[in-house]
Amino acid sequence: PKVVVLPGDGVGPEVTRAAVAVLREVAPDVQIEEHAFGGAAIDAHGEPYPAQVREAVLASDAVLLGAIGGPKWDRHPRELRPETGLLALRASLGVYANLRPVRVFPGLEDKSPLRPEIARNVDVLIVRELLGGAYFDPRREINGDAAHNTIGYTRPEVERVARVAFWAAQQRRNKVTSVDKANVLEVSELWRETVTRVHDAEYASTALNHEYVDSAAMLLVTNPSRYDVIVTENLFGDILSDLAAVLPGSLGLMPSASLGDGPGLFEPIHGSAPDIAGKGIANPTGAILSVGMLLRHALKRPAVANRVDHAVTTALRTYPTRDLGGETGTEAFAERVIEALV
Amino acid sequence: PKVVVLPGDGVGPEVTRAAVAVLREVAPDVQIEEHAFGGAAIDAHGEPYPAQVREAVLASDAVLLGAIGGPKWDRHPRELRPETGLLALRASLGVYANLRPVRVFPGLEDKSPLRPEIARNVDVLIVRELLGGAYFDPRREINGDAAHNTIGYTRPEVERVARVAFWAAQQRRNKVTSVDKANVLEVSELWRETVTRVHDAEYASTALNHEYVDSAAMLLVTNPSRYDVIVTENLFGDILSDLAAVLPGSLGLMPSASLGDGPGLFEPIHGSAPDIAGKGIANPTGAILSVGMLLRHALKRPAVANRVDHAVTTALRTYPTRDLGGETGTEAFAERVIEALV
Ligand SMILES: CC(C)[C@H](C(=O)O)[C@@H](O)C(=O)O
Ligand SMILES: CC(C)[C@H](C(=O)O)[C@@H](O)C(=O)O
Numbered sequence: 001p002k003v004v005v006l007p008g009d010g011v012g013p014e015v016t017r018a019a020v021a022v023l024r025e026v027a028p029d030v031q032i033e034e035h036a037f038g039g040a041a042i043d044a045h046g047e048p049y050p051a052q053v054r055e056a057v058l059a060s061d062a063v064l065l066g067a068i069g070g071p072k073w074d075r076h077p078r079e080l081r082p083e084t085g086l087l088a089l090r091a092s093l094g095v096y097a098n099l100r101p102v103r104v105f106p107g108l109e110d111k112s113p114l115r116p117e118i119a120r121n122v123d124v125l126i127v128r129e130l131l132g133g134a135y136f137d138p139r140r141e142i143n144g145d146a147a148h149n150t151i152g153y154t155r156p157e158v159e160r161v162a163r164v165a166f167w168a169a170q171q172r173r174n175k176v177t178s179v180d181k182a183n184v185l186e187v188s189e190l191w192r193e194t195v196t197r198v199h200d201a202e203y204a205s206t207a208l209n210h211e212y213v214d215s216a217a218m219l220l221v222t223n224p225s226r227y228d229v230i231v232t233e234n235l236f237g238d239i240l241s242d243l244a245a246v247l248p249g250s251l252g253l254m255p256s257a258s259l260g261d262g263p264g265l266f267e268p269i270h271g272s273a274p275d276i277a278g279k280g281i282a283n284p285t286g287a288i289l290s291v292g293m294l295l296r297h298a299l300k301r302p303a304v305a306n307r308v309d310h311a312v313t314t315a316l317r318t319y320p321t322r323d324l325g326g327e328t329g330t331e332a333f334a335e336r337v338i339e340a341l342v
Numbered sequence: 343p344k345v346v347v348l349p350g351d352g353v354g355p356e357v358t359r360a361a362v363a364v365l366r367e368v369a370p371d372v373q374i375e376e377h378a379f380g381g382a383a384i385d386a387h388g389e390p391y392p393a394q395v396r397e398a399v400l401a402s403d404a405v406l407l408g409a410i411g412g413p414k415w416d417r418h419p420r421e422l423r424p425e426t427g428l429l430a431l432r433a434s435l436g437v438y439a440n441l442r443p444v445r446v447f448p449g450l451e452d453k454s455p456l457r458p459e460i461a462r463n464v465d466v467l468i469v470r471e472l473l474g475g476a477y478f479d480p481r482r483e484i485n486g487d488a489a490h491n492t493i494g495y496t497r498p499e500v501e502r503v504a505r506v507a508f509w510a511a512q513q514r515r516n517k518v519t520s521v522d523k524a525n526v527l528e529v530s531e532l533w534r535e536t537v538t539r540v541h542d543a544e545y546a547s548t549a550l551n552h553e554y555v556d557s558a559a560m561l562l563v564t565n566p567s568r569y570d571v572i573v574t575e576n577l578f579g580d581i582l583s584d585l586a587a588v589l590p591g592s593l594g595l596m597p598s599a600s601l602g603d604g605p606g607l608f609e610p611i612h613g614s615a616p617d618i619a620g621k622g623i624a625n626p627t628g629a630i631l632s633v634g635m636l637l638r639h640a641l642k643r644p645a646v647a648n649r650v651d652h653a654v655t656t657a658l659r660t661y662p663t664r665d666l667g668g669e670t671g672t673e674a675f676a677e678r679v680i681e682a683l684v
Contacts, residue, residue, distance in 0.1 A: 083525050113564045118455050134493065140528050147532035148494035151476065155487045181577070183425045186482050190489035214584040221563060222455045222588050235523070239581060242556040246564050 001299055003030050004060040004263075006037035006053070006089075009082060010272025011282035011330075012066025018284035018334035019064065019291045025338050026304050027295065033060070037089070038068030038082035039272075048085025054092055057263060062298035063093065064290060065267035070274045090130055095258035095265050096157070097164040098128040098237065099293070102244045102254055107317050111249025111324055114221065121225030122247045125172060127165040128237025130258055132157045133187075135234045151187050153233065158194035164259065165231035166203035175207040175228035179216045179236055191233060213240070220244055245269050250323040252283030253316075255290035257297050264298045266290040280329045283321040288312055288337055311340035343403040343641055345372050346605075348379035348395070348431075351424060352614025353624035353672075354408025360626035360676035361406065361633045367680050368646050369637065375402070379431070380410030380424035381614075390427025396434055399605060404640035405435070406632060407609035412616045432472055437600035437607050438499070439506040440470040440579065441635070444586045444596055449659045453591025453666055456563065463567030464589045467514060469507040470579025472600055474499045475529075477576045493529050495575065500536035506601065507573035508545035517549040517570035521558045521578055533575060555582070562586055587611050592665040594625030595658075597632035599639050606640045608632040622671045625663040630654055630679055653682035 005020060007013035023030060035053045036044045048068075057063050068082040078084055103123040104112055112119035132153050134140075139150040162178075169176045178195040180188035192210055199208045211219070213236045219226060220243055232240060245254050251270040258265040268286025276282055289312055296305035315336040320326025328336065347362060349355035365372060377395045378386045390410075399405050410424040420426055445465040446454055454461035474495050476482075481492040504520075511518045520537040522530035534552055541550045553561070555578045561568060562585055574582060587596050593612040600607040610628025618624055631654055638647035657678040662668025670678065 081525070087526075113457060113460055114455055115457055135526055139490075139492070142528035142532055144497075146494065146496045147529040148481075148492050149527045149529050150481070150490050150492045152488065152490035181580075183423070184429075184477055185491045186484035187489040187491050190484055214580045217559065217581050217585040218588045218593075221585065236581075238523075238556045239559050239578075243559040243563065243585070246560045251560075 001030050001061040002059070003032050003294065004057050004063045005032055005034045006063060006065045007034065007040070008037050008066040008068040008272065009039040009070050010067055010274045010277040012068065012272055014278070014280060014330045015268060015282050015284040015287035016064060016066040018330050019287035021334045022288050022308060022337055023291045026308060026341065027299065027301070030299070037065070038085050039070055039073045041085065042073055042076070042080060042082065048080065048082050049088045057089065057093060060263050062263050062294045063265045064294060065265060066287065067268065067270060067272040069272050087135065090258060090265065091136060093258070093265055094131070094260035094262055096129060096131045097161045097259045098130040098241070099164070099168065099257045099259065100126045100128065100241045100245065100254065100269060102126065102247060104248045105253065105313060105316055108249055108324065112247055113249070114247060118222070118224065119247060124224060124227040124244060125168055125229045126237060126241040126244055127161065127168060127229060127231040128241055129157070129161045129233050133234035151185070151233070151235065153187050153190055155190065155194050158191050159198055162195045162198040162231060163202070165229050166199065166206050169206050169229040173228040174205070177216070177227055177230050178208065178210050179213050179230055179232035179240065180210065181213050182210070183212060195231065216240060217243060241269070250283060251286070252321065252323045253285045255286050255293050257290070257293040259297060264294070266294040266298070280331060281322045282330050283323045284330050284333055285312055285316065285321070288334065307341055310342065311337045314340040343372055344401070345374050345636065346399050346402040346405045347374055347376045348405060348407045349376065349382070350379050350408040350410040350614065351381040351412050352409055352616045352619040354410065354614055356620070356622060356672045357610060357624050357626040357629035358406060358408040360672050361629035363676045364630050364650060364679055365633045368650060368683065369641065369643065379407070380427050381412055381415045383427065384415055384418070384422060384424065390422070390424050391430045399431070399435060402605050404605050404636045405607045406636060407607060408629065409610065409612060409614040411614050429477065432600060432607065433478060435600070435607055436473070436602035436604055438471060438473045439503045439601045440472040440583070441510065441599045441601065442468045442470065442583045442587065442596065442611060444468065444589060446590045447595065447655060447658055450591055450666065454589055455591070456589060460564070460566065461589060466566060466569040466586060467510055467571045468579060468583040468586055469503065469510060469571060469573040470583055471499065471503040471575050475576035493527070493575070493577065495529050495532055497532065497536050500533050501540055504537045504540040504573060505544070507571050508541065508548050511548050511571040515570040516547070519558070519569055519572050520550065520552050521555050521572055521574035521582065522552065523555050524552070525554060537573065558582060559585060583611070592625060593628070594663065594665045595627045597628050597635050599632070599635040601639060606636070608636040608640070622673060623664045624672050625665045626672050626675055627654055627658065627663070630676065649683055650679070652684065653679045656682040
């Protein structure tokens with residue numbers, strides 16, 4: 001199998017290097033190919049997502065991405081920003097379901113901004129619709145004095161991501177919370193009705209409830225243990241998944257998988273963190289756990305994925321990185337993970 | 343001066359009764375007129391916002407609202423829901439700026455879901471644009487298989503709420519954070535540019551920074567003390583203000599003011615809480631502090647408003663309500679506030 005690695009910008013290269021070291025260890029048969037992407041590709045090739053990278057990812061079995069962006073490219077016109085490359089990458093791969101598991105690691109409860117008794121029970125998977133809503137909107141418009149963006153969904157777009165959420169819940173605690181703003185938005189009415197139909201027709205044995213997005217934002221903080229799987233539209237998912245991501249105490253800890261019908265995209269949820277880039281201190285846990293998700297979802301090697309997850313949990317307990325108040329550097333942490341593999 | 347009281351549904355009547363008791367004490371010259379609104383008006387008059395209520399509020403100096411909604415009306419068609427009445431009330435009053443001050447009260451740090459050392463410094467004012475964006479969208483549409491809502495803003499709509507935010511910051515720590523999603527949405531580009539122009543032309547001495555909504559959701563939880571005034575569009579404001587509202591440990595604590603060019607609308611941020619309605623245990627602090635905001639913003643009696651605020655702080659310390667682990671009931675708490683007035 002072939003994995004395309006896109007290290008990207010900022011701390012992206014160092015965390016993917018650490019993650020690739022683990023991948024090589026547990027899956028030595030995987031062929032790895034690296035390409036510049038995001039700001040790095042703007043610098044090298046004049047565009048964030050060059051055609052040859054597109055060809056490479058489409059011909060791969062999975063894509064491992066580091067992080068993109070940085071102040072250097074922030075004032076570029078929209079077409080020449082790293083973020084635009086990321087959105088185009090998602091679209092070209094057709095990855096409509098973004099999975100972000102968030103949990104507080106045992107022993108790290110005191111790193112959470114929440115009181116430990118609340119933090120202890122955080123174990124939620126956010127399934128964010130990734131290709132619809134306001135993000136890919138043909139009606140978007142700006143003129144001198146007015147602008148608008150349209151949040152649009154079709155029934156099939158909601159159905160496919162709902163199925164991913166129900167399927168994922170069946171591997172977990174079998175409970176889905178669908179988040180919308182159906183008391184105000186028609187698009188949320190369609191969302192709610194469609195999720196309910198998929199549930200009733202195909203996943204009736206999975207628990208389903210609906211919450212408004214404002215209420216979900218509150219409950220994620222006051223009572224996170226009520227959630228197993230949350231499914232929601234693109235913009236709400238952007239906000240809620242980032243909100244959830246801070247609960248474990250460091251953004252460096254969390255992986256993600258973006259899945260569609262072709263190759264999946266796997267990336268830590270943290271950004272490019274320009275302030276600590278190149279220092280060898282970034283926590284590679286999110287990137288390494290993204291390799292775990294890649295092994296599970298793209299390469300269908302759940303046993304190997306479990307080995308990686310367990311080794312990370314062990315290493316975190318014994319060799320905390322800087323963001324967790326420890327001393328272990330990026331590369332050293334990957335070595336500790338490799339040692340902890342059983 | 344005339345204040346129209348709309349007790350509304352659920353705990354609305356009991357918390358407004360408590361708040362009105364305080365209002366009568368500190369401003370005995372105020373004339374008070376009560377009307378059914380929301381679910382109560384649907385039951386009594388067949389619509390959530392009857393014409394005679396509209397006439398009354400438009401002829402008033404300020405409106406004090408309790409809370410609206412409940413399971414009883416949830417399955418009604420959209421025109422016959424309490425929420426629709428609330429949106430129509432906001433529109434008819436022209437209240438485009440929703441102010442929600444959130445702070446953790448001294449002595450109540452341990453009620454916050456956040457660790458006390460983070461909770462201690464929460465003192466933020468969220469200014470939410472209340473009449474634009476996806477909420478009042480003429481282009482909204484739903485058909486069998488697709489739906490959309492449009493987030494639209496014009497430059498004057500952004501300017502007027504930005505001015506409120508800058509003005510409010512000047513009474514506080516003189517710092518405004520404008521929240522948008524300008525890396526994805528054109529409407530956010532317009533928002534950011536307009537806020538910046540208002541700043542540069544009229545409030546250059548106030549600090550201004552811009553954050554993405556996903557990042558702001560994280561930072562509100564991990565580092566809330568960075569914020570003085572947050573200004574944002576309607577839907578982002580709905581989410582962020584509810585998120586911020588849980589930080590003090592009980593939704594019962596927080597007031598709000600919605601301001602425009604005519605009479606303002608003042609209401610606690612908590613909902614109708616049907617589960618505890620009629621038991622006399624709801625915390626009236628949010629409603630009483632809303633009376634404080636009414637005295638300050640509508641009746642221009644800042645000294646009286648300060649007296650109310652101080653009395654509430656004192657009463658909370660000594661006579662906590664049920665939601666705070668104490669025993670004080672709704673009416674009794676209002677009496678304790680009145681006793682604590684100096
Ligand atoms: C960079 C930005 C376009 C992106 C998004 O909003 O999707 C990011 O916030 C994310 O969540 O991956
Ligand atoms: C009830 C609902 C329409 C309302 C809103 O979204 O504005 C509420 O959530 C609020 O924040 O006051």
